[in-house]
Amino acid sequence: MALRRVVVTGLGALTPIGNNIEEYWNGLINGVSGAAPITYFDASKFKTQFACEVKNFKAEDFIDRKEARKMDRYTQYAMVTATEAMQDANFDLEKINLDRAGVIWGSGIGGLQTFQDEVTSFNNGDGTPKFNPFFIPKMIADIAGGLISMKYGLRGPNFTTVSACASSTNAIIDAFNYIRLGMADVMVTGGSEAAVTMAGIGGFNALHALSTRNDDPKTASRPMDKDREGFVLGEGAGALVLEEYEHAKARGAKIYCEIGGGGMSADAHHITAPHPEGLGAKNVMINCLKDAGLQPTDVDVLNLHGTSTPLGDIAETKAIKEVFGEHAYTMNLNSTKSMTGHLLGATGAIEAISCILAIQRGIWPPTINHFTDDENIDSKLNFTFNQAQKRDIKVAMSNTFGFGGHNACILMKKVEK
Template identity: 45%
Template sequence: MEKKRVVITGMGVVTALGEELNEFWNNIVSGQSGISLVESFDTTNYTTKIAGEIKDFNPLNYMSEEESSNYDRFTQFGLAGTKKALKDAGFDTLSAIDPNRIGVLVGSGIGGAITWNQEIYNFRKKISYGSNKTFMTKFQISHCTSAIAQYLGVNGPSGTMVTACAAGNHSIGEAYQIIKNNKADIMICGGTEASINPAGFGGFTSLRAMSTRNSDPQQASRPFDRDRDGFVMAEGSGILILESLEHALNRKARIYAEVVGFGMSGDAYHITEPRPDGEGAKQSIISAMLDANIESNQIDYVNTHGTSTPLGDIAESNAIKKALGAHAYKASINSSKSMTGHLVAAAGGVEAIISTMVLNKQIVPPTINIDNQDPECDLDYTPNKAREREVNFSLSNSFGFGGHNSTLILKKFNKTEVK
């Protein structure tokens, strides 16, 4: 069976750095930080008090009041991102397309934690005992995918990846393979997360994984810097519209980039820590390059997982050097999380969008807050200032707790290569 080529035709973001694509991209390129003090709950008893919190998100801008009340915040983010991505792709309606050829794969690592948190509070305070009729649907990690499919009335391939912080990347990779194997013409994919709540914050705080640089929020996320002290949690969504090249050309769609490679692997090492030698992540990168049928010296840009944790940044740097060899020192690299914070499962979707914009704009965003680069992280992380350069292939990594590794490779779309 002939394999289909897969392209990106629409993108939507909901982040602390903006809810519109151009605003978001401009903030990323200019090195703006979306990190601030948490305002949605009392952080007095938490060692970490900062996050990439979306302060003014209004779900009623994207859905009815009834829909909003039936959706946890993570589903609200995902549906909002989907509507933005569809509009960006030029879809006023999908009614003319076979609904069996349109699918949804949106990942989340935590799902309806806000709903869980509120229900447990109500139970303990004896406010209610099972009176919330939407509880059993709102908290489910698969609820966002279901809500999007129901909203659109589509019956194609449907599912939810739950691979911690790799779930967004895994969702895009699986969607790419579905279209590549002619199981669908269009896939809505990416990630969504709303983990800034007392329970989610408390869990990560207990792991001592988050930065406590509370007095200087915008400089707290500092991947590859010697003085990093942990990641900064964030929330939002990153949703992409993937189409077969044939389908996109037939409707004269704008094409942002082509998805050409996907790799995944496991560390089999530790429930929270990465393998220090980066061997598992290396295998994911190599697998993606083999799928894309390219050599390591063709990778121009790497969007790292780059969380700003002491162990993770070194492990990923080791993986990149092992996978790309000497070329690792010639590639332009950055961590978007230095600006966005870590959106958990939504990170893969947001960072795939950034990687796509790099191909379109030929600008590599900075990694901000590199003041004293860690000598064990000795690559070119584009410190503090964006840089123009030719980029034909972008590589985006996402790694999750438990050793889940995923890598996407995107290619600058060239109309002259269309047969």
């Protein structure tokens, strides 16, 4: 069977550097850091006392107060970004087949704050089981996708992908596949995460995964820099509306770009560390290019997973050089995590959105906070350090790698008429 073409017709973002698409984009191209001291709880006794929180967000500005109380913060973020994306896509819901419109969402953890609050409350009580009746619905990682479908009456495929930091890239790939295989016409996809909690910070501190640069949070996320020492935890959400190309054209939709392909792989190596030679990263990029029917030389830019960890950045760079060869030196690379921090299960969505906007607007966001070259990372590669660069972008790729060795890569391209 002939595969159908899939395009992006709606976008929504809620990030540590901007609470909608335009604010997010402006933060990216201006090199804004979203890192600051934690405000959600007293972090003074934690090894890491800062994070990339969403700023100036009040759920009741977007969601009925009574309904918002039934949602964990990760679900609130999902609802806000899905609403922005659906409004951007500008559907007349009475004119599309809602049985062929669905939701595939990604979240690595789900309702961590809810779980923490309920267990803490029980532990501080007299042992009598007194739990909020919404404890389970607020906590489970699939509820965001369910609530999005309820809001819009989308009765097509509906599930959540959980693959740690690759979760929302996997969600986008699955949504892409459902449409191109003819099983849906429209899919709302993306991901959300809200793990800036005592449990989240404490847990990642115990893994020695987070930066502890408490004296200078804004420069703590330093991908590819010699002095990087861990990632900065972020939160937020990104939403995309994917649509079959002819379906979008027939209704006169605005089209951002085309999804060209997706790749997946496993490191099969370690629960948290990457394969030292970047084998899983290499395979996922090769798989993505093969799925898109493109050559390495067709790719203009690549959004790195680039978390600012000592091992991860080196392994990913090795993989890029193996996949792209000499062409690697002509590409623009970047890590937007230098600005947003690491949004875990939501990271793939907001980074795919950054690529889509870059294709549209001809500007590639920077990797900020670069001060010192690392002798273990090829300094001849163009990591777009510290300042955005103008570039005509026809093809962009984005990497996401998760604990457990889960790798996902998505390719986006300009629409050919």
